[in-house]
Amino acid sequence: MHKLPIKLYRAAQVRELDRIAIQERGIPGIELMSRAGYAVFQCLRNKWPYARSAAVFCGSGNNAGDGYIIARLAREAGLSVTVYSVSDPEKLTGDALTAYRKFAEAKGTVVPFQSDLDIETDVTVDALLGTGLDRPVTGAYAEAIAFINKNQKHVIAVDIPSGLNADTGNIMACAVKADCTVSFIGLKQGLFTGQAADYCGEIFYASLAVPDDVFEAVPSRTVRVVKTRLPNRESYSHKGNYGHVLIIGGDLGYTGAARMAGEAALRVGSGLVSIATRPEHAGLMNLNRPELMCHGVENAGQLQALLEKADVIVIGPGLGQSEWASDLFSAAVNSPKPLVIDADGLNLLARAPFVKPNWILTPHPGEAGRLLQCSTTEVQQDRFASATALQAKFGGVAILKGSGTLVASDHELAVSTSGNPGMASGGMGDVLSGVIAGLLAQGLALKDAAQQGVHIHGLAADLAVEKDGERGLLAGDLMEPLRQLVNS
Template sequence: MLVKTLAESLPQRAYTATQVLENEAEISLSQQIALVALMERAGHACFRFMHENYPHVSKIFVLCGKGNNGGDGFVIARLAQEMGIHATVYLTTDKDSLVAESKAAFDLLLNTNATIIFQSELQLTTRFLQENDFDLVVDALFGIGFKGKLPPHYIDIIHAVNAYQATVISVDIPSGVDATTGYVATTAMIADVTVTLIVCKQGLFTGMAAQYVGQLYLADLEIGPQFQQAVDSSVEIQGQNNIPEKPQRHASSHKGDIGLLLSVGGNKGMPGAIRLSSESALRSGAALVAVCCHQENYSIVLNGRPELMLAPDDSDQLIKSQFYQKAKVLLCGPGLGKNTWSVALFNQVMASKKNCVIDADALHLLAKNFQYKDDWVLTPHPGEAAALLQCTVADIEKDRFKAVRNISQQYGGICILKGAGSLISDGKTVWINTSGNSGMATGGMGDVLSGIISALIMQSLTPVDAARLAVFIHGRSADIIATKQGKIGLLASDLFPEIQLLIN
């Protein structure tokens, strides 16, 4: 049974837990595969992955719940025992509580010499794990049907495994993670590898799930393609093979074709953000960039980058200037601040009918001064998203998919909800971005992204295509640098050379 890396399996759709739970049995039976046989396929796929990638394992510990996920664990344990790998199974329920298919898999396991421990017989501790010296732990406690908070005894089990120094493979999803949202209400299993089954679940790719999933693989159990044909989804995964086409520069192009970007921000004492955005736009193909910033920042913004131009910093003068009149795209927000000067400039941007990219402080001003535009791009992080939706950051993280759709629907245009597994939405479809890494958790990264988006819109990409491509290139640039130099110490400005290479 083939287990594919995401690089091999993209592009594809992603699904909610409900979509999979409601359709997997029907799709399976349409292919004349009984559910017991499907469980066998799942167990075989996970065991084969384990055996091929960890060939020296001699003792495994398999955590099983009462549902089908536990049944997959029973199959893995049986196959391991048959291959001479000793399996110890820890069952968190009594055997009479097992669902039908899982009970059948458990009965087959009883025919082997696997060690079976019931939770009623032993409280799982890190000490027990250390004393038995397991090479690998298989997490088959909860499947994709789990949501909400874990019961206290399961929290203790997961804490014990997370504190144990052994490779952890989660079957379908790390126990404790919501398969639809990626939210973790209490705690979850920290997996080194997750082998998800049939199709990708959308919650595996974004938000809190990033801390728990580890390396993600897909085993489609030979019904994944049929599932995707039969079941529609409004969530797509974007990677190298599923992104909009990059802009092309014609031999006869001149700077007037591409046009002028006007960047608005950089209040007193905050020159860095608008400089990063503006230089990022230049590196992404913007032909002309003018910066409207506080006059005290002029020398800092221009230092070392003479290609940038300066626009008037007074709102009344700005709207009369050639920069405002000729601008093809307006970028507003990086370092803008929230004082009277900021509000006056923000209002001038809101009065324009030009394409806009709204970021940072401008999003907070937008939250207090509602506007709706069909063609702008909004780029909130969770805190800014909470301001726009008048809720808490915790509310955003509980369902990032709902949040990104709601912002796009309420404010119009395209919304990018930044963070691990950034989401892009036009209010209907949500695209999950798969590039990027934790090294990007540093100041200025969002400013660089807003510059890339602006430049791509100038080069005739639609706002949604510009947003999607920019988010991917932004993350991919950071991935390339992290491969060479590591994640810690990555600076936003380090991305410029890689952005230019990727754009080309």
């Protein structure tokens, strides 16, 4: 097993990597298949060293070939192994047929799958369906998947859990819920966003010793976000060196959102944070966080002086969609300063869309649907395409929040896998806006601030749930972990 690569690929790109490795680099297909089977078997042994039996579920494609190799290796290692085939293995073709026949020659046991089978096994290997799946799973395959999910423990998926779309991360009617997945050659982008988190388990990677120049021949603009270290601070620096963030929001009854965004910007290192809010709130918002400078503004005219002093502007947290909100929104987006737009700022933008190169949009799927004039369901059908469409329509950087948050910029599409279900609570988006703005204020480029902000935000939530669990996590619980992370 190798460390997970940064680059991610679509299924068609991985097929091209396979083709180049086989046809142009002269690696026999059966050799790649054998390496894949060996990688999965090694992972199985490492993860469950005391397993004494294995059930291998095979389909009709190359994944089945991997499965038969895994079964043969397990049998040779002394495990009790049975292959359950959803289709007639004699109808396999190419390398998969070769792999099956080698297993059969070794006196391996193959049983036609039936849903009423009684199976007792320590480990189940899912080699039913591969990355080429492009339609809902039905028939015997759906029955086999349901059987695995209902009856089996310790499930390892070969390349991708059967039923998961390799490009979108969506479930094609049903999918195997694996404890771990071993992905080959090119990491599939669908393993890291959407519904995939509930199905892939721990993800491992095996390059199958494909030469590096093969990957250079198939460029990909999709990457995983990894945490990078912020620059060390000079001893003689002062607050003015680390930027001034202005948060605009907090309509009547909504003070919390702007206040949390402001504290988050401070916690990640912004030198100064001001909040422009309703005059009724200005004297109250910083009672328990006096470092925040709160200003009451009635209209865009009163906002101008604050806009001029700021280095970065956040508009949207608790903003509302009133005439007051619209007035402040117009003033903010006409400023030349870098912008982070969230919440009702996005809803106001959806009413009158335009393009700006120096802003970061942070919609959740519902807000993204309004921005793209489509349904939330359509947004989620292909999150990668939706994030790309947002960036193309509005410019700057577009973030599509959710499980496997995506960050789309001009030449790159990044996915962050940090975070957990505990983040499904109010105020998390406000904290994220403050984090991104605080990083922008310290000099990070638009793309870097968005990617690192999303990733650190999720990591902070992961740290916050370590002791007490996910349920009951509050947005305010992220503040101290955020400070730890930007200093580590």
